[in-house]
Every structure is written in structure tokens, then in C-alpha cells.
Amino acid sequence: MAYEDVLAVILGGGRGTRLWPLTKFRAKPAVPIAGKYRLIDIPVSNCLNSGIHQISILTQFNSVSLHRHIARTYNFDSFHPGWVQVLAAVQTFTSEDWYQGTADAVRKQLFEIEVTGARDVLILAGDHLYRMDYAHLLEVHRAEQADVTVAVQPVAAEDAERFGILKLGADGRIRSFVEKPQTPQARQGFVSRDDPAKPYVGSMGIYIFRAEVLSELMAGPYTDFGGDVIPAAIQSHRVFGFPFDGYWADIGTMRAFYDANLALAQPHPLFSFEDVSGPVFTRPRFLPGSRIYDVKLDRVLLADGCVVQGAEIRSSVVGLRSLIGDDVVIRDTVLMGADYYEGQGVGRPGNSPPMGIGRGCRIEGAIIDKNARIGENVRIEPFPRGVDLDDENWTVRDGIVVIPKDAVLPAGSVIAP
Numbered sequence: 001m002a003y004e005d006v007l008a009v010i011l012g013g014g015r016g017t018r019l020w021p022l023t024k025f026r027a028k029p030a031v032p033i034a035g036k037y038r039l040i041d042i043p044v045s046n047c048l049n050s051g052i053h054q055i056s057i058l059t060q061f062n063s064v065s066l067h068r069h070i071a072r073t074y075n076f077d078s079f080h081p082g083w084v085q086v087l088a089a090v091q092t093f094t095s096e097d098w099y100q101g102t103a104d105a106v107r108k109q110l111f112e113i114e115v116t117g118a119r120d121v122l123i124l125a126g127d128h129l130y131r132m133d134y135a136h137l138l139e140v141h142r143a144e145q146a147d148v149t150v151a152v153q154p155v156a157a158e159d160a161e162r163f164g165i166l167k168l169g170a171d172g173r174i175r176s177f178v179e180k181p182q183t184p185q186a187r188q189g190f191v192s193r194d195d196p197a198k199p200y201v202g203s204m205g206i207y208i209f210r211a212e213v214l215s216e217l218m219a220g221p222y223t224d225f226g227g228d229v230i231p232a233a234i235q236s237h238r239v240f241g242f243p244f245d246g247y248w249a250d251i252g253t254m255r256a257f258y259d260a261n262l263a264l265a266q267p268h269p270l271f272s273f274e275d276v277s278g279p280v281f282t283r284p285r286f287l288p289g290s291r292i293y294d295v296k297l298d299r300v301l302l303a304d305g306c307v308v309q310g311a312e313i314r315s316s317v318v319g320l321r322s323l324i325g326d327d328v329v330i331r332d333t334v335l336m337g338a339d340y341y342e343g344q345g346v347g348r349p350g351n352s353p354p355m356g357i358g359r360g361c362r363i364e365g366a367i368i369d370k371n372a373r374i375g376e377n378v379r380i381e382p383f384p385r386g387v388d389l390d391d392e393n394w395t396v397r398d399g400i401v402v403i404p405k406d407a408v409l410p411a412g413s414v415i416a417p
Contacts, residue, residue, distance in 0.1 A: 173238065370406075382399050
């Protein structure tokens with residue numbers, strides 16, 4: 001069933017500082033995941049699989065690669081109504097400011113949202129990993145005659161400080177809301193479940209608004225949905241919760257992003273890209289199948305177009321066009337691959353090593369972004385959790401070594417505690 005009276009708005013304009021340096025050259029929703037996809041593919045695919053074909057993506061910071069991916073991927077033909085469009089931050093006669101927050105971004109694009117004539121507006125984030133049929137969310141929203149409906153999940157006490165915590169009544173209506181409470185005192189009175197392991201209910205950052213209610217709320221001085229709009233709406237409107245019991249992960253931090261990627265390489269991942277009932281769409285690249293020679297692979301997610309020879313790879317993600325040399329050992333690592341093969345893109349800079357992972361490298365506990373040139377016999381080891389470091393050619397975030405896009409590590413380089 002197609003919902004032609006629903007508009008999805010995906011928020012994709014933030015600086016993505018928690019994923020730096022993966023966001024050094026791209027917007028956060030454009031960050032690659034699972035070897036061949038981009039983060040933006042998750043909410044867009046959920047929309048398409050739910051029958052929601054009118055999708056606007058609000059962009060602002062480092063958005064060129066995101067715009068390029070959207071333009072190359074999501075094109076509908078003349079016989080299917082709908083579109084995926086970009087609403088970029090712009091200066092106008094009424095505003096010269098960039099988006100100041102999630103709600104401010106929607107406010108600045110409110111005219112474009114209203115002219116679609118949508119009955120309901122679905123607000124989504126661009127950095128979550130999950131599969132949801134929004135049709136079920138919409139059905140509950142309309143059945144309850146809600147003004148606003150918030151998708152919610154059970155939350156453990158130790159995780160409560162990372163979520164918007166809400167008090168959910170027996171009728172499903174949200175009575176109160178607190179954004180990321182940092183102390184037990186701030187969470188007092190917000191227990192909504194009898195389960196001692198997960199006594200709280202937290203917002204997933206997924207909202208449905210009746211269009212006229214959204215316009216009304218946007219007239220207020222609100223910057224963010226979680227911190228401002230939802231608490232205000234609870235006081236004046238019918239705001240309901242929609243419990244979701246499936247897999248959902250906020251992968252906006254380096255550790256969460258790293259863990260979510262490696263989990264995809266396990267035998268029975270909590271989130272599977274193979275689910276035919278809800279496929280994840282991305283740009284078709286028409287790459288050849290990967291070629292491997294004398295290789296040991298265990299718990300590896302291997303994308304298309306790779307050439308791997310004489311290597312041992314365990315518990316890792318190997319992205320598109322990855323080139324891995326002989327006598328290489330890779331463990332617990334996310335390789336994002338390359339945008340092109342050597343000779344097809346820009347020339348090799350100076351005397352730098354070839355693109356890919358050079359002979360004899362030992363790499364563990366790392367994220368290696370696209371087009372990186374790792375010379376022979378380079379050694380990378382993880383740092384203790386909580387360690388953050390910055391170097392000219394590499395970064396450590398929460399103990400994970402991150403090699404930025406287009407970085408060069410000369411032969412024999414060592415990155416270790």
C-alpha cells in the first residue's frame with residue numbers, strides 16, 4: 001500500500017563531530033556502512049518498503065557526496081509517483097542562518113513541507129541502523145487520533161543518559177519527557193516498565209506529526225525535537241508512544257559505528273542486509289565479483305570488486321574495490337575500500353604506496369576509510385577504550401584507530417599504544 005499523503009523528512013545536516021574523521025569530507029548520512037551501503041540508505045529504504053514515496057532529505061554540512069549518492073541512486077520512473085529530493089540549507093530574505101538544530105532545520109524548510117499537501121509528516125534521523133515498517137507506526141498514529149507519535153524502545157538504566165526518556169501511560173499516551181537525564185535524580189518518576197533490566201522507555205528519534213500540528217509547533221522558539229518540541233507538545237497535544245521491539249542502533253558515535261559494522265560479519269547478526277522482506281537499496285555499481293587467492297577468511301563481510309591475495313582476515317568488513325596484498329593479517333577491522341581502481345581516478349601522489357593494504361601489514365582494531373594507501377609492513381593495533389588521539393595521518397577515537405579518507409601511511413609505519 002502506498003501512502004501518498006505522507007511525507008518523510010530525513011535529517012542529514014549535522015556536522016557529525018562524533019564520527020570525525022569519517023565526516024571530514026562527507027556528511028554523516030553519506031558515511032559508508034556494511035561494505036557497500038551509505039547510512040542514508042537505511043531510512044530511505046525503510047520508507048520505500050513501507051509505501052512512503054515522498055521523501056525529503058535536509059542537508060547542510062559537507063553534503064556534496066550525499067547529494068551525489070542520492071542523485072545516482074533514487075530515481076523513480078514516470079509511472080510511479082513519488083520522489084527523493086534534497087532540501088539544502090540556503091540563505092533567504094527571511095533567514096541568513098544555517099540550521100541551528102533539528103527543529104530549526106524543519107522550520108526553515110516548512111514551506112517546502114507544507115506545499116506537498118501531506119496529511120502526516122514522518123521525521124527520521126540519518127544515522128540509525130534498523131528495519132521498521134512505518135506503516136504500522138502510521139496505523140497506530142491514526143487509530144489513536146494522535147497529534148504526535150514517537151517510536152520508543154525499552155532502555156536499561158545504564159543507557160538512559162543517552163536517550164530521551166519518557167513516562168508512558170497505560171493507554172500509550174506520553175505523560176512527560178526528559179532529554180538525556182544524566183543522574184538518577186533526573187530520571188526519578190520516569191520508570192514505565194516492570195522489567196528491572198530495562199525499566200525505562202526511550203525515544204528512538206522517529207516521530208510522526210499531523211501536518212497542521214507540525215506547522216503550529218514550528219511557530220514556537222524551538223531548536224531541537226528531542227530537547228524542545230516533544231516536551232512542549234506533551235503539554236498541549238495528544239502525544240503517543242509506539243513501542244518497537246526490533247533491532248535498532250544509534251551509530252552516531254565511533255564506537256557504536258565500529259561495533260555495528262563488525263556485528264554484521266558474524267554468523268547470525270541482529271541486523272541482516274539479506275532480509276528480502278525489507279531490502280536495503282543503494283547505488284548499483286556493476287562491479288565484478290571479488291577475487292581471492294590463498295586466503296583465510298573467517299567471519300568476514302566481503303563486498304564486490306575486491307582483490308585479496310595471501311591474506312588472513314578475521315571478524316572484519318572489507319569494502320568495495322579493496323586491494324589487499326600478500327602476507328597481510330587483518331582482525332576486527334572495517335575497511336571501506338575505494339572509490340576507484342588505481343589508474344582510473346587521480347594519479348598516485350608523489351612516491352606514496354599503491355592504493356590498498358600493502359604486503360606484510362598487521363592491522364587490528366581499526367577503521368580504514370576509502371582510498372587509503374597503506375604501505376608495506378605497516379602495523380596498527382588498537383588503543384585502550386577511552387583513548388582519543390590526533391595525528392597528521394591517523395586518529396584514535398575511543399581506542400579505535402581511524403585512518404581518514406585518502407590518507408597515506410608510509411611503509412613500516414607503526415600505530416600502537
